[in-house]
Structure formats: structure tokens, C-alpha cells
Amino acid sequence: MVRLPSGASLGLAAIVLMLGAACAQEDSSESAAQAPEAGAAPEAGAAAGFSRLDGRPDLNGLWQTNTLANWNLEAHSAADIPQFAGLGAIAAIPAGISYVDGPDGEIPYLPEALAQRDENLAGWPATDPEAKCYMPGLPRAAYLPYPFQIVQGNQDILFAYEFATANRVVNMGEPQTAVVPTWMGTSNGRWEGDTLVVEVTGNNDLAWYDRAGNYRGASTVVTERYTKVSDDRIDYEATIEDPALYSSPWTIRLPLYRRTEEGAQMLEFKCVPFSEELLYGHLVKRDEEEQD
Numbered sequence: 001m002v003r004l005p006s007g008a009s010l011g012l013a014a015i016v017l018m019l020g021a022a023c024a025q026e027d028s029s030e031s032a033a034q035a036p037e038a039g040a041a042p043e044a045g046a047a048a049g050f051s052r053l054d055g056r057p058d059l060n061g062l063w064q065t066n067t068l069a070n071w072n073l074e075a076h077s078a079a080d081i082p083q084f085a086g087l088g089a090i091a092a093i094p095a096g097i098s099y100v101d102g103p104d105g106e107i108p109y110l111p112e113a114l115a116q117r118d119e120n121l122a123g124w125p126a127t128d129p130e131a132k133c134y135m136p137g138l139p140r141a142a143y144l145p146y147p148f149q150i151v152q153g154n155q156d157i158l159f160a161y162e163f164a165t166a167n168r169v170v171n172m173g174e175p176q177t178a179v180v181p182t183w184m185g186t187s188n189g190r191w192e193g194d195t196l197v198v199e200v201t202g203n204n205d206l207a208w209y210d211r212a213g214n215y216r217g218a219s220t221v222v223t224e225r226y227t228k229v230s231d232d233r234i235d236y237e238a239t240i241e242d243p244a245l246y247s248s249p250w251t252i253r254l255p256l257y258r259r260t261e262e263g264a265q266m267l268e269f270k271c272v273p274f275s276e277e278l279l280y281g282h283l284v285k286r287d288e289e290e291q292d
Contacts, residue, residue: 050231057194057228059150059157062259062266065236068096069143069254070130072212075105083125093211101251107214113245120213129208132279133271135166135183137207138200138222139238139252147259149266157189157196162269170198178202181218196226217245232258 051058075098084091098105109117125131136144144163151158157170170189178186178201186202205218216222220242227235234256241249 050228053152054154056152056191057196059152059196059226059228059234062147062149062264063234063256064147064259065143065145065254065256067099067143067254068094069099069252070140070145070210071096073100073210073214073252074098074107074212076212081125099252099254101253108247108250110245110247113217117213117215120208120215122213124211124213126278127213128211129206130163130211131275133164133275134206135164136161137183137203137216138185138187139224139236139240140207140209141166141184142224142236142238142256143254146269147264147266160266162266164271165268170196175199181205183207185222192225194228196224198224198226200224216240217242219244226256232260 053060071093076093076096078095079093081091081093100107107117120127130136130140130144135141141148141159141161141163144161146162148159148161151160156172158167159170160167166184168184168187170187172189175188176186181202181204183204183206185200187198187200189196189198191197200222203216203218203220203222205216205220208215220240223239223241225235225237225239227237229235235253236256237251237253239249239251240246
């Protein structure tokens with residue numbers, strides 16, 4: 001029996017139950033694989049080099065990127081962060097390649113949208129939603145430097161993220177229309193061959209793509225593609241469309257790797273206590289000044 005601590009959220013309860021169901025399903029699959037029936041055909045997908053679940057690529061597991069995309073989706077040089085000069089190289093920005101598909105590797109911003117990106121960057125890190133512990137939105141949730149869990153059954157698919165305990169359910173049935181804009185949007189999925197395609201709509205206009213101020217709008221549509229190439233790697237792709245911000249649709253591509261080390265698990269990063277000074281420190285100082 002699963003027991004949750006007092007005050008645990010319904011969302012956490014759902015995640016625990018779905019994780020338990022997936023583990024039970026995985027154990028059952030493993031038992032079947034260890035003792036196949038006489039004359040049984042090889043498991044579908046064995047020739048493709050990865051496991052399958054009900055004929056589809058099995059995406060269950062703990063995944064994480066090994067890129068610097070969260071610093072900047074575009075190519076950039078190493079740089080210091082003046083506000084944290086006392087930390088030396090620990091707080092420096094590492095150089096990175098571009099993950100934006102195309103000859104110039106740049107996001108095709110319209111002029112006004114590019115000016116807003118530059119304004120975002122000028123206020124970083126205080127202006128970054130990540131610093132405030134807000135949910136990351138898509139596609140950023142896929143390449144934050146923290147693991148995330150995919151729980152795949154025979155219907156909907158759950159994505160649970162370590163950062164800010166964010167999560168979302170990918171609806172694999174009749175497409176649903178977003179009711180209100182949210183940080184994580186509304187996800188409708190389908191299979192195109194061996195690729196899981198997820199269209200994310202109903203996004204708010206508050207999320208960023210990275211620490212460089214690149215951002216989305218209220219009319220942004222993100223189409224993700226998860227293509228499993230082996231049991232330990234997924235090729236991730238996200239195409240982003242928004243005529244209000246970009247002159248054309250653009251795509252990012254990067255690999256996701258399974259966490260295979262002993263004891264690997266998704267831990268909790270409830271970051272709200274670490275963002276309180278940034279968010280509310282000015283109110284505390286003002287109150288102290290008034291009391292003086």
C-alpha cells in the first residue's frame with residue numbers, strides 16, 4: 001500500500017500510483033521475457049534494438065539531457081556573471097553550441113520580439129522564471145539539467161519533472177482543447193510510426209526557453225517528437241510556431257539519455273524556499289524600514 005505524507009498533493013498521489021502501475025507492468029513484462037512460451041515469436045522491436053510496450057517503443061524510464069541548452073539554445077561564448085564574481089569560475093556561463101536547426105542556428109525573431117528577448121536577458125537572472133521556481137513549460141522542461149520520469153502505459157503518458165515537481169499528462173485519446181493558458185500547456189499526443197508526437201497548446205506567455213531570455217508567447221504552439229533509437233537514448237525534437245513572435249517555424253534537436261547508474265531515481269527539488277528572497281525580499285525590507 002502506498003502511503004503519502006500528510007498534506008501531499010493529489011498530483012503527487014497520481015504520480016505515485018501511475019509509477020507503481022508502470023513498475024508492476026514492467027515487472028510483468030520482465031517475467032514474461034524470462035519465461036517465454038514454447039514457440040513464441042521474438043518480442044516486437046527486438047530487431048530495432050530497443051524494447052517495446054504493446055507494439056510501441058517503450059519510453060518508460062528516467063531521462064536527462066547532457067547538453068548546455070538550458071543556458072542558451074543559440075551558440076554562445078563563455079562569459080562571467082558580474083553579480084556573482086565572488087564565486088569565480090563556478091558561476092561563469094560555459095560556452096555552448098546552437099541547438100536551433102538551420103544554417104545560422106538562430107531563432108527567427110521578429111524585430112519587436114527580438115528587442116523583448118534582449119530586455120529579458122538584460123534583467124537576468126532576476127527576470128528568469130527558473131530563478132523564481134516557476135514551472136519550466138515546454139520545451140524547456142526536457143533539457144533542464146535535472147532528470148524527468150516518463151510513465152507509459154497503454155493509454156495516456158505521464159511526464160514527471162524533478163524541477164519544481166512539475167508534471168503533465170499527455171492525452172493519447174481524442175484531442176482536448178486547452179481551457180486556460182498554463183505554464184505546462186495542454187498536451188495531446190499521437191504515434192507516427194515509432195515516434196511519439198506531442199502537440200502542446202494553451203501555453204502562457206511567461207515561460208522562457210533558456211537562461212538567455214529566449215521566450216514564448218500566448219499563441220505559441222510546441223510540437224515535440226520523441227524518437228527512441230536505443231534503450232538508453234531518445235532523440236528529442238521540438239518545432240515552435242508563433243507568427244506573433246517568429247518569422248517562421250523553427251526546430252531544436254538534442255538527445256536524451258537514460259539514467260542507468262545504480263540507485264538512479266527522481267528526487268524532489270522543491271525550489272520555492274530558495275526563491276523567496278528574490279520574489280519577496282523587497283517586501284520584507286520595506287516592512288522593516290517602515291517599522292524603524
